[in-house]
Amino acid sequence: MTNKNKRPRPRAGGGGRGAPRGAPGADHPARRGLLDSILAPRVAGATSMPSIRRSLARGGAVVAGTPVLPIAAVALVIAEWLGALALGYEGPFALFVSALALPPVGTSFDASLSTALFGLQGGFFAILGFVGLRAVVQALVVATAVESLRSSPIGRWTLVRALRALPVTLAVNLAGVGLLTLASILGPVLGPAFGLLIQMGALVGGIYLLAFAPVIAVEEGRRLSDTMGRSVRAARMPGAGNLTFAAIYVVASIALLVVPGKPGSDLGVNPTVAAWVLVLVANLGHLVMQATVAFRYLSVAGEVPEAAPKRQPAARGRARR
Numbered sequence: 001m002t003n004k005n006k007r008p009r010p011r012a013g014g015g016g017r018g019a020p021r022g023a024p025g026a027d028h029p030a031r032r033g034l035l036d037s038i039l040a041p042r043v044a045g046a047t048s049m050p051s052i053r054r055s056l057a058r059g060g061a062v063v064a065g066t067p068v069l070p071i072a073a074v075a076l077v078i079a080e081w082l083g084a085l086a087l088g089y090e091g092p093f094a095l096f097v098s099a100l101a102l103p104p105v106g107t108s109f110d111a112s113l114s115t116a117l118f119g120l121q122g123g124f125f126a127i128l129g130f131v132g133l134r135a136v137v138q139a140l141v142v143a144t145a146v147e148s149l150r151s152s153p154i155g156r157w158t159l160v161r162a163l164r165a166l167p168v169t170l171a172v173n174l175a176g177v178g179l180l181t182l183a184s185i186l187g188p189v190l191g192p193a194f195g196l197l198i199q200m201g202a203l204v205g206g207i208y209l210l211a212f213a214p215v216i217a218v219e220e221g222r223r224l225s226d227t228m229g230r231s232v233r234a235a236r237m238p239g240a241g242n243l244t245f246a247a248i249y250v251v252a253s254i255a256l257l258v259v260p261g262k263p264g265s266d267l268g269v270n271p272t273v274a275a276w277v278l279v280l281v282a283n284l285g286h287l288v289m290q291a292t293v294a295f296r297y298l299s300v301a302g303e304v305p306e307a308a309p310k311r312q313p314a315a316r317g318r319a320r321r
Contacts, residue, residue: 049240049300052248058149059292063284066148069141069291073100073283076137085269087117093271094264097256097282100141102290104176104206105253106134111180131177135170138290139163142214145291149298165217168227172210179206200250207246209235215297226307234297234304245296249289256282 050058063069077099095116098109110130115123143162147154183202187195213231216222222230235242256262256278264275271279 047237047240047300047303049237049242049296052241052245055245055292055296056288058295059288059290062145062148062291062295063287066144066154068154069144069287070284072140073287074280076100077280077283081271084113084117089113089117090269091267092265093268093275093279094257094262096264096279098253098286099279100137100283100286101253102207102211102249102286102293103134103138103173104179104203105250106286107131107173107176107206108180108203110134111177127177131173132170135166135173138169138173138214139165139218141287141290142169142294143218145294146215146218146298148291149295161218164221165214167224168217169214171224171228172213175210176206179203200254203250203254204243204246207249208243211235211246211293212297215294219298219301229307230304233307234300237300237304240296240300242296 077096080099081093081096095109095112098106100106101109110127111123114126114130117123118126139162140158142165143158144154146161147158179202180199183195183199186198190198209232210228211231212234213227216227216230216234220227220230234240263278264271
């Protein structure tokens with residue numbers, strides 16, 4: 001046998017094809033942690049994520065250039081207000097500045113409105129209905145925004161994409177309920193100061209980690225778990241500014257709620273013209289933010305890493321050896 005035909009002997013303790021059976025890396029990849037498929041890997045270096053200013057400009061252009069979005073926003077806010085009045089709501093009307101907000105900011109509005117209408121016990125069940133309605137509206141808005149960004153006509157396929165994204169938008173909104181519930185439990189235990197930080201952190205964290213999920217569902221049609229994990233990986237891309245974006249959105253949304261003396265902050269069922277202008281403009285702003293999120297994800301969709309492959313279980317006979 002010549003030297004060319006000789007097979008190299010496996011190295012002691014080495015990996016790869018020549019590694020002895022049972023050595024690390026011989027038959028199976030390294031064991032992955034429970035959250036590795038979500039939290040790893042990260043993209044090395046900066047990404048091509050557009051700046052926040054450019055993203056907001058593009059989001060505003062999408063809403064302004066797609067008439068169905070502002071028309072639907074006005075119609076939805078009016079319908080929600082009339083529906084709340086029919087159920088016995090007596091104000092304040094200013095609460096509706098978050099009617100079309102992204103979850104979990106919008107989920108907080110659902111919790112407040114359901115509690116005001118049905119009390120603590122009834123509101124616990126009513127919020128599920130509000131969350132379902134928000135999931136449907138969000139799926140339609142995201143599908144329309146993605147179609148507009150792709151320069152595609154708004155029509156039957158928009159509805160198909162919205163239906164495809166509905167399980168994800170429902171999961172995102174339910175996750176918002178979970179975050180708010182956890183914050184409300186931990187807040188009183190840790191005191192007022194820490195409680196406020198926890199509530200803010202829950203809102204920012206929800207926007208930061210899950211805002212991309214509906215866009216991914218509309219654009220790529222992945223499974224629910226894969227969509228949620230990909231949203232987290234996209235959010236964590238270095239240099240993207242997603243955490244800053246989420247914090248700005250949450251702070252601005254809360255400021256609209258707590259600023260003193262704003263129109264519509266009094267009890268009553270007859271909002272002033274100024275109150276209507278404030279509420280409608282605020283909700284158009286929420287649509288701009290949703291379109292902005294869609295633009296930011298589509299700009300870097302090709303750079304988001306895939307989840308690490310799942311470790312294949314060892315065969316029983318091989319494990320016994």
